[in-house]
Amino acid sequence: MPDVPAALGPIAALLIPVLGLMFVALRLRRRVRYPHELLPLRNERSPAAALFRMIRLYFDTIIDATCAVLVGLALTGWPHNASPKHEAVVIDTSLSMASGMRGARPLDEATRVASTMLATGDDVFVLGWDPVTRSPTLESKSRVLDEKGDPVALATALDGSESFMSVSYDMLADLQRRYRSVALITDADVDETPWLRVHRLHAAPERYLYMASSTWDDVENRSVARFVTAGGAALSALWEVLDDGSLVRAKPEDYRIAPSDSGFSLSFRRAGLWAVQWQGHILPFEAPGAPGAYRADGAFSSMIAAALYPSAGRYGDSSSQEVAVTIRDGGGRNRRGTISILRAEREDWVLDPANTLGAAVAAGYDRRADMALGPAALSAPQTAMPFWLARAASTRRIAGNTVVTGRTAATRVGDGFLYVRPGQAPIALIVPPIAEYAHDPRPIVVPSKRSNDARLLLTLALALLFGAKLLVARYTAVARRTAVRTGRVSPGSAPQNQV
């Protein structure tokens, strides 16, 4: 329901010109003496006819007054702002808010700021992430604050209830429908809007390790994970993540550390789940296993495979493990796990740039194969990319897999969550995005919903009212034209005596 008392002022102001026009119309009304039976309304004495006559008399004023009421209500926030006097205070509980020493984290400061900002009737909300549904959340914590009473207790309660992964700021638009304004307490660079007030906290200094890539090294026959470091963060411990999510120290013989320009790389003898630890953080990651076996059917395919996969040592050995990639001479086009190739004499086309790192590689075209390769294509190094990508994609990974079905349990592993089923291997590993560790210079813009919806609704209503005006005007004009055209009325003609 709209807040009528607040809307009375604007409505009254907007009704002034309407009432003025009505007053003028009443002043211009003349009184004449005339037999009612001679008026056109002689047969319109029923209540319905009287009602229509009243509507016809005052339809313009009625529509104008309705427009004034609609615009007045819209100016005060109708139809979405149910409690325009109250404000929503939202605390960001992303991972970056929980970084630092307890008591000096942005989260602790946020609870203190929230307790000072809250006025009577305001509500506290928390932007969070639900590990069970793997989706962002926006929950009210007003009752928790009322029960705990002080910001320290609220921070402690949030420590126990929130997952501190990542958040979606777009959900703030849902609060806009119910509150006069929204105050967000965050350490992220969120832009303010007319309805969103941002209290920016001091972010903790950037100090992190983050995995940049992971792959299987065919040459070394090891799984390699490359990490970037920032802020002087250094690896303090390496953990092996067991299937139940517990951590054990990695044995020195299981891994090697090699420094690199931007950080370091870890290589493992076998695939598995591992976790790196630095100051206050444990970040789990997955070391991928070896890609699946490949098979080459045909002379041309065998030659290509020999050139591209010499170190794999599994050429033609398709019986030892499952075949993941098949290279064949023609046929099987657009089939998953298969690359069909043919020789081409003319190379009037180019390979798909999406598979060649954007490079334009001349190639032929044959509808029987995925790629038709000629001398130019075979001499270009980017031609190997589709083959390498197909082989790399054949590696089974669980990191980043968000498709979790059946009875799974979300187990906290450092900063991430591991999804496991009892007695089975883990099926998914989800870690916070890099933005929770490194500052993203791009500002975050929260889209607005209320203004668009209200504008659309108001525009529709006003358009309907204007349409009603046009319809009435058109009806009267049509009635006049019809009367004249059909000869029922001939204005200005004198009555003729037919005797």
Add this chain to the structure above:
Amino acid sequence: MTLVDPECPSIVSAFSRRDLRARLPDSIAAKDPMYRRSGSSFNLKSIREYQPFDDPRAIDWRLFGRSERAYVKEFFDEADDEIAFLVDTSASMACAPVEALLTFIGSMAFMALSLGLGVRLWTYTDGLAARPVSARSRSQFGMIERFLGSMVFAGRTDTIRSYTQWRSRGRQRRVMLFSDLHEVQVSAHSAGLRAPASGSLFIIRYLTPFPTLAHHGAEFEVLDPESGAVTVVPWDAPDELRWTGQQMEIDGRLAARPRTFYRRLDGASIRAPVYWDILERLYA
């Protein structure tokens, strides 16, 4: 104030020069009095012996006493040369152009008297007035004029009832009805406005067109002069067309009635052609 249009004497003069008698019906225009219609005047036509088809009440009993034979007296019909004027004097007629209406009635009476036709004038509202005003010659026109000048418009209208009352009293075969006919539902009850037997009905409908009172795009509080009710009426071009259409429909129905002469007039209407048309119809 004279209630005779200045054209009327010349119209009468022109009509007098015409061989009107030759075109009158034999019952009226017969040079031999024996062929003129018998009636109830005091003008003795003949005395003859009683016949079985005669009314016994017409027997001259005094002559019967002297001669012991039954004779009846026949008189000329006095209604043949008299016109009945029925004038609506209800309150609604005050909304009509009163001066033009009275001038029209006075002019018609003047011309009828000048042409030797008698005039008997009744007023009516919701019923016929008890006593008419009668004039037989032009010298008596002043009486008609004074009566018209003293006319007061008040009360409700019931034209059908008043006309029915007149038909039971008046013996004239030619009657002129002056009214705005605002209360007459022409489609349903206009059968009451029937011309007298072997006579003519002249309906002169005087009213003020509402479009001349109202301008487009405005509202009017309309006070009914008879009921006192007030209604608000919006007025624009479609309303005016609708009003005109309704009135033309009424005009058509009234004018199409047998032996009926009909005109709708207002304050701006030219009356002289209407006078001529009426006189033509009187002597047709």
